[in-house]
Amino acid sequence: QSALTQPRSVSGSPGQSVTISCTGTSSDVGGYNFVSWYQQHPDEAPKLIIYDVSKRPSGVPDRFSGSKSGNTASLTISGLQAGDEADYHCCSYAGSYTYVFGTGTEVTVL
Amino acid sequence: QVQLVESGGGVVQPGKSLRLSCAASGFTFNSFGMHWVRQAPGKGLEWVALISYDGSKKNYVDSVKGRFTISRDSSKNNLFLQMDSLRPEDTAVYYCAKERATELGDWGQGTLVIVSS
Numbered sequence: 001q002s003a004l005t006q007p008r009s010v011s012g013s014p015g016q017s018v019t020i021s022c023t024g025t026s027s028d029v030g031g032y033n034f035v036s037w038y039q040q041h042p043d044e045a046p047k048l049i050i051y052d053v054s055k056r057p058s059g060v061p062d063r064f065s066g067s068k069s070g071n072t073a074s075l076t077i078s079g080l081q082a083g084d085e086a087d088y089h090c091c092s093y094a095g096s097y098t099y100v101f102g103t104g105t106e107v108t109v110l
Numbered sequence: 111q112v113q114l115v116e117s118g119g120g121v122v123q124p125g126k127s128l129r130l131s132c133a134a135s136g137f138t139f140n141s142f143g144m145h146w147v148r149q150a151p152g153k154g155l156e157w158v159a160l161i162s163y164d165g166s167k168k169n170y171v172d173s174v175k176g177r178f179t180i181s182r183d184s185s186k187n188n189l190f191l192q193m194d195s196l197r198p199e200d201t202a203v204y205y206c207a208k209e210r211a212t213e214l215g216d217w218g219q220g221t222l223v224i225v226s227s
Binding site for chain 1: 145153154155156157160162167168169171172205211212216217218219220
């Protein structure tokens with residue numbers, strides 16, 4: 001049950017794209033297509049933005065996209081906006097009715 | 111709309127107990143699994159526990175097994191987390207979250223637990 005590994009921070013200018021990686025093992029990220037991503041603004045609760053690796057809940061802009069290759073999942077934010085500045089957390093199902101989150105990534109819009 | 115409201119947090123001494131509650135509304139509570147997730151100050155999210163829609167299945171992160179118990183009262187639409195033998199490293203904001211399918215679709219605003227002497 002080790003946390004998934006994410007970069008501590010990423011940054012980009014408005015309009016650019018940034019990608020956040022989320023590395024686990026074959027027992028979590030690599031073993032299931034149940035990776036989700038959450039956006040968390042300061043002093044707010046997390047909000048689901050991606051589920052099942054690449055699906056978006058209704059209301060989430062298509063600027064947010066997800067993918068997975070092997071034991072690493074990725075979140076890409078295209079057309080970066082000031083409101084995208086937040087912390088982003090990945091999460092994976094890890095079998096036997098357990099879940100594991102990533103270490104979290106701070107996104108800064110320059 | 112879905113509403114989840116946590117309560118029961120506070121300051122507690124190491125080794126003591128605390129019971130968190132999560133009042134749910136806006137959905138059919140006994141049709142969805144529920145989670146507890148915590149976030150230590152300045153840290154990332156940590157999944158803590160999950161209970162199935164009917165309460166028949168439960169599981170926990172290793173660091174709380176044997177100390178925390180998740181339960182639900184579907185007659186009152188409440189989720190609980192009984193926390194015993196608390197440690198300083200349990201200090202965190204505790205969120206309850208509603209399961210969508212395999213993801214956490216809705217979250218409460220959290221309740222802060224501080225374990226300190």
